[in-house]
Amino acid sequence: MTHTGTLRYHTLRFILGDQLNAAHSWFDQCDPGILYVIAELHPEATYVKHHVQKLCAFFLAMETFANELEAAGHQVCYLTLDDTKGHSLESLILAIAVRENIQTIDLQRPDEHRVLMQYKHLFEHAEQTVTLFETEHFLLPFDDIPQYFKPQHSVRMENFYRKMRQRFNILMNTDKEPEGGKWNYDSDNRNKLKAQDLNNIPAPLCFQYEVQYLLERLARHNITTIGKADNILLWPTSQQDALDLLAYFCEHLLPNFGRFQDAMTSKTPHSWSLYHSRLSFALNAKLISPMQVIDSAIARYQENDAIDIAQIEGFVRQILGWREYVRGMYWINMPDYQEQNALDAHRDLPSYFWHGDTKMHCLADAIGQSLDYAYAHHIQRLMVTGNFCLLTDIEPSQVDEWYLGIYVDALEWVELPNTRGMSQFADGGWIASKPYAASGSYIQKMSDYCTSCHYKVKDKVGEQACPLNSLYWRFMVKHRERLAKNPRIGMIYGNWDKQSDAQKHAVLQRAEWCVDNIEQL
Structure with missing residues (x-):
């Protein structure tokens, strides 16, 4: 990589780790007066607890992109964690600009609100001319x-x-x-x-x-x-x-x-x-x-x-x-989205979300796969881990943090609406027309998890009853005032109302045991 100090540059262009777009117009021509900087940053590696494969994937992709830019004739400075220790995003950009006596800083629009706030601070306080460019990636401008x-x-x-x-x-x-x-x-x-x-x-x-x-x-x-x-x-x-x-x-x-x-x-x-x-x-x-x-x-x-x-x-x-x-x-x-908690959920995320050791086969498999590969497909995320968090009143910010950290593809712009909106219904319906709540029957319909599970998917009560069954009805009863008028799910309450009081009590009692003993499931 080109070392700073060897040339006099008129422009610093900073490239974030999720802006590795070789087709961007920035790279149409080579200008020896433009220094491209790509950097591994401690704050970006630690703002949530990331999956180790996610960090490796981003760092290797960033390094590879830097090498390819240099091979194409651009002036590039790639900085590792060794080089950026003690720096924030803003302080690093300004430090390089000052050291190289650069008067123009070019940035691409960040996809995450938290980064945009850092850039806005840079716009307000930098002595250099700071210009924001589009990433030229998304279809909708x-x-x-x-x-x-x-x-x-x-x-x-x-x-x-x-x-x-x-x-x-x-x-x-x-x-x-x-x-x-x-x-x-x-x-x-x-x-x-x-x-x-x-x-x-x-x-x-x-x-x-x-x-x-x-x-x-x-x-x-x-x-x-x-x-x-x-x-x-x-x-x-x-x-x-x-x-x-x-x-x-x-x-x-x-x-x-x-x-x-x-x-x-x-x-x-x-x-x-x-x-x-x-x-x-x-x-x-x-x-x-x-x-x-x-x-x-x-x-x-x-x-x-x-x-x-x-x-x-x-x-x-x-x-x-x-x-x-x-x-x-x-x-x-944004930024209002990250504060939404329409269902007033405040329970802590169970510890097995970090190790996968639970008797619920669907949950153990989806979490275990996520820990092994930093990946799960959309139904595993929505209808297994997400559904469980929804039914057990997990604090949305803790759900956000887990999803944002564990998945290789997770950035806040895509994670937050999927998790807080689609999965947890914490926005009260801005995205989803109904909560994506489901009992064990959905898992059985779409998977083979239930055939080798500790719990019995057909049972609603008893020690071996699938926890999702009673938790589903607990969720529906708890939020009946909000959900009963929803045309997509209102009819479900007719099934509940047909049950005897004794049956309802037994189901809800099983559900309360499950949430009270959530770490033991």
Whole structure:
């Protein structure tokens, strides 16, 4: 890497760890007077307790990006934790600018509110000229967000998604109607993996990066982490890796992606990956663009008869719809979003979220997988760990912190709306039209977890009754005043009201035992 002090620079351009976009216009031309700085920072490594693989993935991707920029002819300064100890983001930028006598600082718009606040402080106090550029990554321009979203208002993803399909002419026919005649094929994409399906699941494409030196660096700086530390990193850390992963997904996984996107299993070596693309880290670090992903997937759909409309639509909806939607909801509602706790939940997160030792098979599997791989797919996050936290009144800030730390793809802009909004209903319905609360029957419907669980999924009461069953009814009864008028779930109370008082009492008594003894479940 180029060492500061060897050249006189007129501009410092700082690149965050999630701004590794080689296609950005910053890099269209090489200017020896521009110094690009990429830095590992202690505050970024410690603002939550991160999964060790997450830190290794970001640090290696940042280092690789710096090397590629330098190879392309740019002036680059890469700083490790050894170089930045004692510095905040703001102090490091100013220190380099002062040392090099640089009068112009260029930044890209951060995706996280907390970083934007640091940049605003820099704008207000820096003697240098500070300019903010767009990241040139998301499909919806930042300034257009208020056209689609209003603060503290319910905005339904489906409506937003349709507008995005129309705006970008994606999966639309010549009559400006949705391809296939329907906007959404979600009802076709809820299949459970049967025994005969398990042997057909392709092995995931994993990378093999030696990161022992990064593990030693983290240890040297006393960075506390969670999860399984492995000398070999499996995640993509370059643009080429991301393109390879995308091509592999389109060829081997997309034909069955939608069909099994909600399924869960513990009975195959590929249970953790299934048919998911696992492109979220590469996307969120900006190693690859959302339009690259969408265009490649649609091109493969158009040339491969094995990929039907339900598979491609389900995938496009995640990228064009959900990903852009949660970003909009995040920015239109910050900083208020991080304070929402509509259901007044205040229980502490159980200790097994940090080690996975619980008798609940679904929870143990989802947490264990997360600790092993820094990854779980969206249904594991929403309907297993998220559902459990919802039903047991876990403090939303603790849920946020766990999700933000444990997942390799987690950045606050995408984590907060997913967790506090979609999963915990803490925003009172800005995102979700109803709480995603479920009993054990949902887990049984979508997985094989229940067949080898300590608890009995059919039982509501008794020592071996699935805790989710009684906890579900406790949640529904507790929040009846709020939920009974909801047209999507109000009818459920009729089932409860049909039970005898003795049956209701027994179920609620079992639920209270579960929350009082949550560490023993």
